[in-house]
Amino acid sequence: MSAQWYYAVEGASNGPVSQSEFDELVAAGAIRSDTLVWQEGMQDWLPYGRADNASGQQAQPAHAPLSDGADPARTDANTFVGALKDGFARYVDFKTRSTRSQYWWWTLWMILMSIGAVIIDTMMGMGDSGPVNLILSLATLLPSIAVSIRRLHDIGRSGWWFLLFLVPIIGWIVLIVFYCTKSQDEENLWGPAPQH
DSSP, X not given: OOOXXXXXXXXXXXXXXXXXXXXXXXXXXXXXXXXXXXXXXXSSOEEGGGSOTTTOOOOOOTTOOOTTOOOOSOTTTTSHHHHHHHHHHTTTOOSSOOOHHHHHHHHHHHHHHHHHHHHHHHHTTSGGGSHHHHHHHHXXXXXXXXXXXXXXXXXXXXXXXXXXXXXXXXXXXXXXXHHHSOOOSSOBTTBSOOOO
């Protein structure tokens, strides 16, 4: 009996489904290369593009390049609205890459939403750190960390460099320089060069 597949769509886990049902979902476009999937024998949920789905073997190691050359980012991830959708769609993807535009569009969204949350909290008489700002901060914490780590991967650096944000001023300057650095044009440990 073949292993059963599980897949996540918009944060909800679905399954189990058989291999044939899974293949039908892939063919219909319900499961894309960035959809998180899991089956028994895999250590963790992975984007479908990184799982060895055809042969039923275990998924590739966490830092193996994508064999099919697929970029798990949305096709519109380098646009203003697409970067927001991609950030939330890959909110726990700490293993692939994100371009400069994906990172900076996401950052702009975070700044604009924070300003909006402060305005709403102030109008409610809660000051600038009221409930709306707290909820926004909690909702965007993981996606923001993930986008930042994927951006570091895109320039060939380990995600551990993200911890430089703990070093006031100097660490922040170094991270800004890293986030402004051009993407590596070739495949690296975290996958193929993202679409630009």
